[in-house]
Amino acid sequence: MKYGEFDSASLMYITNRPEILFERGEGSWLFDSQGKAYLDFVQGWAVNCLGHSPAVIRDAVVKQVNTLINPSPAFYNGPMIELAGLLTAHCSLDRVFFANSGAEANEGAIKLARKWGRLHRDGAYEIITFDHAFHGRTLATMSASGKAGWDTLFAPQVPGFPKAALNDIDSVAALIGPNTVAVMLEPVQGEGGVIPATPEFLQALRKLTRENNILLIVDEVQSGMGRTGRLFAHQHAGIEPDIMTLGKGIGGGVPLSALLATEAVSCFEPGDQGGTYNGNPLMSAAGVAVMRTLIAPGFMDEVLARGEYLAARLRELVARHGLAGERGFGLLRALVLDSDRAPAIVKAALEGSPTGLLLNAPRPNLLRFMPSLTVSEAEIDQMTAMLDALLKA
Numbered sequence: 001m002k003y004g005e006f007d008s009a010s011l012m013y014i015t016n017r018p019e020i021l022f023e024r025g026e027g028s029w030l031f032d033s034q035g036k037a038y039l040d041f042v043q044g045w046a047v048n049c050l051g052h053s054p055a056v057i058r059d060a061v062v063k064q065v066n067t068l069i070n071p072s073p074a075f076y077n078g079p080m081i082e083l084a085g086l087l088t089a090h091c092s093l094d095r096v097f098f099a100n101s102g103a104e105a106n107e108g109a110i111k112l113a114r115k116w117g118r119l120h121r122d123g124a125y126e127i128i129t130f131d132h133a134f135h136g137r138t139l140a141t142m143s144a145s146g147k148a149g150w151d152t153l154f155a156p157q158v159p160g161f162p163k164a165a166l167n168d169i170d171s172v173a174a175l176i177g178p179n180t181v182a183v184m185l186e187p188v189q190g191e192g193g194v195i196p197a198t199p200e201f202l203q204a205l206r207k208l209t210r211e212n213n214i215l216l217i218v219d220e221v222q223s224g225m226g227r228t229g230r231l232f233a234h235q236h237a238g239i240e241p242d243i244m245t246l247g248k249g250i251g252g253g254v255p256l257s258a259l260l261a262t263e264a265v266s267c268f269e270p271g272d273q274g275g276t277y278n279g280n281p282l283m284s285a286a287g288v289a290v291m292r293t294l295i296a297p298g299f300m301d302e303v304l305a306r307g308e309y310l311a312a313r314l315r316e317l318v319a320r321h322g323l324a325g326e327r328g329f330g331l332l333r334a335l336v337l338d339s340d341r342a343p344a345i346v347k348a349a350l351e352g353s354p355t356g357l358l359l360n361a362p363r364p365n366l367l368r369f370m371p372s373l374t375v376s377e378a379e380i381d382q383m384t385a386m387l388d389a390l391l392k393a
């Protein structure tokens with residue numbers, strides 16, 4: 001791929017990118033260098049929660065860029081304090097540390113739990129995680145993940161992440177021992193194929209972790225920030241975790257993530273945790289714009305309504321094409337196909353003419369939908385009409 005006098009061969013090869021150069025985005029739409037439009041139901045992997053280049057984020061970032069970009073994390077700034085206050089006012093956690101990516105927030109959660117274990121549980125350090133979980137691509141978060149093949153990729157792993165089966169409380173109980181400090185899970189396994197932890201399982205997990213004096217960590221990097229129709233997905237189950245991580249949607253497209261903990265668990269001391277960009281006002285200003293949009297009266301009701309609308313349209317496709325089913329929460333949904341044709345559908349959707357469609361296939365028989373939280377019913381109709389034709393083909 002050429003860009004002026006430059007060539008994409010200068011980039012490190014880490015994935016097979018199609019020969020498309022995206023130049024512009026607006027709401028649910030992306031436009032490439034040839035002027036072709038694409039309806040985007042991936043949104044940077046659930047990152048652009050308010051769509052491409054929404055005015056609220058644009059205005060907040062431009063205003064902040066003109067004022068102060070980065071005084072250094074050693075000093076307070078307004079947006080960092082405002083965003084921490086907005087987040088803690090809308091969940092059961094008390095303290096926030098900001099970082100740049102989901103993996104980094106989870107790495108912080110693992111460190112915080114291990115520190116708490118050293119202080120309060122005789123040096124316990126093991127964190128029970130789950131088969132098919134995805135927590136990021138640093139060494140510790142890869143070790144915490146339950147992705148097939150990741151136990152040997154970049155071996156040796158970081159030790160201390162025994163795996164249980166999602167929605168099987170006995171499998172968790174069987175792993176708890178003197179070295180256990182926490183259980184960590186995604187309320188909805190996203191990369192694993194949009195597999196929700198049931199509310200009953202989350203409630204049983206909360207009870208089990210309390211009885212054993214160990215921590216409950218929810219990784220809401222994908223499921224948080226309104227994605228499932230509640231601000232945070234664990235709120236569907238009415239539980240209160242000890243630690244929560246956020247990423248993706250929190251910055252609405254810019255690199256921002258957060259580690260939140262209760263007062264009792266916030267045991268970092270100076271020197272334990274940090275990072276050059278943590279709490280920088282530029283990204284925090286974007287986070288404030290996102291959070292203020294999500295908590296505006298009626299916004300989350302609209303997300304729930306559009307989630308139900310999308311689910312209903314997907315169920316029509318299930319019936320019409322004899323597919324295996326549909327599942328998910330809010331605007332994080334999956335269509336289970338009748339065969340392993342999801343990658344072929346994703347490719348054909350992208351190549352569609354005159355308009356392309358961006359979909360994602362986390363598993364060969366599964367399509368995942370993560371549109372903007374502001375997606376319209378007309379855009380959902382347009383997507384399902386395009387997908388209907390692709391399923392027929």
Ligand SMILES: Cc1ncc(COP(=O)(O)O)c(C=O)c1O
Pocket residue numbers: 045100101102103104106134135136137186190191219220221222223247248
């Ligand atoms: C649940 C979950 N945790 C962590 C991550 C890692 O986030 P990042 O890619 O920003 O490091 C992801 C990314 O897909 C995720 O879905």
